[in-house]
Amino acid sequence: MGPAAPTATAPPPTRPTARRRALPWAVLVLWIAAVALAVPFAGKLGDAQRDNIVDYLPASADSTQVAKVEQALPGGESTELVVVYHRDGGLTAADRAHAQQQVEGINGAHEFDGGAPRGIPSKDGTTLMYPMSTTAPGTDNDARIALVDDVRERLGADPVEGLGAELGGPGALATDMEKVFETIDGTLMVATVLVVAVLLVLTYRSPFLWLVPLTVVGFAAVASRAVVYGLIQGFDLTVTSQSAAIMTVLVFGAGTDYALLLVARYREELRRVEQPYDAMLAALRGCGPAVVASSGTVAAGLLCLLAADLNSASGLGPVGAVGVVCSLAAMLTLLPAVLVLLGRRVFWPLVPAYGSEPKRGRSLFAAMGSSAGRRPGAVLVSGALLLGALALGVFNLPGNLAQEDTFTERPESVSAMKVLAEAYPDRGSQPISIVAPTDKADQALARARGTEGVAAAETGRSGGGWTEITVFAKDAPESAGETATIEALRAGLDGSHVGGPSAQQLDLADTNARDQKIVIPLVLGAVLLILMVLLRSLVAPLILTAAVVAVWGAVMGLGGLLFEPVFGFSGLDPSTPLLSFVFLVALGVDYGIFLMHRMREESLAGAEPETAALTALRTTGGVIASAGIVLAATFTVLMNLPLVPLFEMGFLVAVGVLLDTFLVRTYLVTSASLLLGRRVWWPGPLSRRPAGKPGPATRAAREPQPAGDTR
Incomplete structure (x- = not known):
């Protein structure tokens, strides 16, 4: 009797099996080699980051031109400092003598412009300030930090009981900011890794599986830092510490999301397909388009920031896009290779056996889908009203964040400026800088002194056809009165530029308001285009886009209700609304893509519209929830950094992602899909004809897996 015919489950021939084993090993070796080459360059990114004020300013703004001219003047950029002595009951003669002695020592150790600093007493006799200016550090941040540290050390030596001695001014404020930035990279990386590791352990309930996506994300993080460093060297890309911090969060958040989706689909396919290699191919075919499209929306949305005039925002665009693309590349190549090489045992102890059935039971998302299915109209209206009510909080948003309120904990520079604001209510403690053509400097000085709101004005350095004029306003820094003075100076000085910290x-x-009008429509257009190509529909993309815009409005409203009344923040960073919009729209659409793409799969397989919608929710609900929690958690890491703008950004994106995951995706999009039926796919072919009846094999392939099952 001849040999038995091979069965459908027989292993493939030897040669194809050898090739299949070789491919994952080749991918792994290539990634290891690439990362080994990338590590030295990735380590240099911190030193290549630029946090000078011109790196954050609008490219075409008046204050930017002032900063550039000042850097070109003899001595380069000036460092403005203010030494502040204060006693609540009034300064004594001994206090003044002590202050004079200390300031003489500081002047003898450093080179200040205009000779020895002169003390200016407050009218109430409680405070004495010594404005100081030097060009010695120029644009060298390390030199400026060394100067500020030395002055503070001298002020702290031989203290007098009851006499406060602090260093303020723009130079001290910039130094305190720089020291915060120096700690961001390490703190953020460690905190993000720990958060993602804990969440992966809880999600997978496996002692080994969580290490795989976390390691792959680490590879992507190294690769992205190296690529960004290469862009800096090759194209002089401006990368700030804020941009690098957000890129780290994006790499870990988006990369882990893609890993969760792929692993969930791979686990599902392992029950149907015997060989891990074949199961991974099926998983990539099933969820690959959704992952590519979701990363494409994020990258496209970020690249729209290139149209922004704000330097820090336009630089963030390519930096963030590089992080997302590196995450995508790692998750679609390295992660599948490692999972295939490790085989089913990587899921231990909940190994998905071939031919096994997933754990049955009523899942949370099945219950949610059923509740949405019973009264979709009521669910949709209720959810929309809730988001609308939250959005009303935008009317309570605080004003623009002042520079001195940037820190969550008050540093010495801010404390000194607060003292000055109270002790000198009729004189600004922060200079307004004017650069005028040298041949018109005398005329500009006279006009400046005659401008309403100006307390004092004097000429400074000259060079390159420009002369610097330093102006002090009568009002406190960044107050309405000082703002009016700056605007009056700009209106009355033709051919000159007005800058300085308050003008910046x-x-x-102003630039952020302009950028919003340009970037927001670009982001919406890019996202809609990608969704239309993926879903072959116009209605479904409009639903998803409207949903994420509604989420953004709701979380901005929450910010208005919480930022000042609860968190005590006195302002909103001007860039936060635009950046939070880009992140929430691009990242929020991700989950809509996962849901709608699966719904389209079910429809193509023959499911009726209601069945397709509810099956998509059951099968993707768990992984979308896990991904949303991970992404939200990574952005909450920003809330632990001592900068108000990063706290605000982390809060808005994290809460927005959670709202999108558990309300919009689960209830509103599902309800809208149920109400529209096949019309959700208009004008695509699915909207015009009933889908064919699925065959037995198709039904088996589409068997839903309850969310949350990890066996």
Whole structure:
């Protein structure tokens, strides 16, 4: 009797099996080699980051031109400091003598412009300030930090009881900011890794599986830092510490999301397919388009920031896009290779056996789908009203964040500026800088002194056809009165530029308002285009886009209700609304893509519209929830950094992702899909004809897996 015919489950021939084993090993070796080459360059990114004020300012703003001219003047960029002595009951003669002695020692150790600093007493006799200016550090941040540290050390030596001695001014504020930035990279990386590791352990309930996506994300993080460093060297890309921090969060958040989706689909296919290699191919065919499209929306949305005039925002666009693309590449190549090489045992102790049935039971998302299915109209209206009610909080948003309120914990520079604001209510403690053509400097000085709101003005350095004029306003820094003075100076000085810290904050706010009008439509257009190509529909993309815009409005409203009344923040960073919109729209659409793409799969397989919608929710609900929690958790890491703008950004994106995951995706999109039926796919072919009846094999392939099952 001849040999038995091979069965459908027989292993493939030897040669194809050898090739299949070789491919994952080749991918792994290539990635290891690439990362080994990337590590030295990735380590240099921290030193290549630029946090000078011109790296954050609008490219075309008046204050930016002032900063550039000042850097080109003799001595380069000036460092403005203010030594502040204060006693609540009034300064004594001994206090003044002590202050004079200390300031003489500081002046003898450093080179200040204009000779020895002169003390300016407050009218109430409680405070004495010594404005100081030096060009010695120039644009060298390390030199400026060394100067500020030395002055503070001298002020702290031989203290007098009851006499406060602090260092303020723009130079001290910039130094305190720089020291915060120096700690961001390490703190953020460690905290993000720990958060993702804990969540992966809880999600997979496996002692080994969580290490695989976390390691792959680590590879992607190294690769992205190296690529960004290469862009800096090759194209002089401006990368700030804020951009690098957000890229780290994006790499870990988005990369882990893609891993969760792929692993969930791979586990599902392992029950149907005997060989891990074949199961991975099926998983990639099933969820690959959704992962590619979701990463494409994020990258496209971020690249729209290139149209922004704000330097820090336009630089963030390519930096964030590189992080997302590196995450995508790692998750679609390295992660599948490692999972295939490890085989089914990587899921231990909940190994998905070939031919086994997933654990049955009523899942949370099945219950949610059923509740949405019973009264979809009521669910949709209720959810929309809730989001609308939350959005009303935008009317309570605080004003623009002042520079001195940037920190969550008050540093010495801010404390000194607070003292000055109270002790000198009729004189600004922060200079306004004017650069005027040298041949018109005398005329500009006269006009500046005659401008309403100006307390004092004097000429400074000259060079390159420009002369610097330093102006002090009568009002406190960044107050309405000082803002009016800056605007009056700009209106009355033709051919001159007005800058300085307060003018920079004013330009930041104006430019962000302009950038929103340009970038937001670009982001919406890019996202809609990608969704239409993926879903072959116009209605479904409009639903998803409207949903994420509604989420953004709701979380901005929550910010208005919480930022000042609860968190005590006195302002909103001007760039936060635009950046939070880009992140929430691009990242939020991800989950809509996962849901709608699976719904389309079910429809193509023959399911009726209601069945397709509810099956998609049951099968993707668990992984979308896990992905949303991971992404939200990574952005909450930003809330632990001591900068208000990063806290605000982390809060808005994290809460927005959770709202999108558990309300919009689960209830509103599902309800809208149920109400529209096949019309959700208009004008695609699925909207015009009933889908064919699925055969037995197709039904088996589409058997839903309850969310949350990890066996």
